[in-house]
Amino acid sequence: MRRHGGTRSQEPPLDPDLVSAFHNLILDGHVNEVQNQLTSTPRLSNSKSNRGLTPLMTSVRTVETPWQTQVQLIDTLMKGGASLTTRVASGYHVLLFACEQGAAPDVIDCLLGWSIKRGGVFHWDDYTSGRNGALVLAARSGSLALVSHLLSVANVILSLALVSHLISDADVILDEDSTINAYKHP
Numbered sequence: 001m002r003r004h005g006g007t008r009s010q011e012p013p014l015d016p017d018l019v020s021a022f023h024n025l026i027l028d029g030h031v032n033e034v035q036n037q038l039t040s041t042p043r044l045s046n047s048k049s050n051r052g053l054t055p056l057m058t059s060v061r062t063v064e065t066p067w068q069t070q071v072q073l074i075d076t077l078m079k080g081g082a083s084l085t086t087r088v089a090s091g092y093h094v095l096l097f098a099c100e101q102g103a104a105p106d107v108i109d110c111l112l113g114w115s116i117k118r119g120g121v122f123h124w125d126d127y128t129s130g131r132n133g134a135l136v137l138a139a140r141s142g143s144l145a146l147v148s149h150l151l152s153v154a155n156v157i158l159s160l161a162l163v164s165h166l167i168s169d170a171d172v173i174l175d176e177d178s179t180i181n182a183y184k185h186p
Helices: 016-027 031-040 042-046 055-059 067-079 094-100 105-117 134-141 144-166
Strands: 170-174 180-184
Touching (some): 016 031, 031 042, 031 067, 055 067, 094 134
């Protein structure tokens, strides 16, 4: 909504105590409470903690939270309007942050799935301001399972590029179940 003079009206900032409590609910893995908070205050989905983390980043921050709960939190936040594109000052977005934290492969797959649903937000060549990409961050986390998983994801991406190149007059689509489909143009 525009006011006279062409300036946009802005909503008042969220209460810092409310934001802190919301991020603590995420850290503690309280999926239902997070959903309730988002229902009453949707703007919390993109609020930043006092550390500058988004709720999505907070959801993958701790390895003590089971990966199944992290996936539920990500789904809840995304359905509540969270943005995948937000980066913190050091250039991290949620996927890079998850790799640095040594997230479970299923958490990475959940984030990649949402990226596909949102039009391909994440790219293999994304990196932090320190010029570290997902694979380097995963390796530094010490999670061999995550490094192996990222390499298999990269292999699928390279396969898609090859198929796309070989079938230049077709559209190539990677379904949510990682099935490669090629459709000829009419």
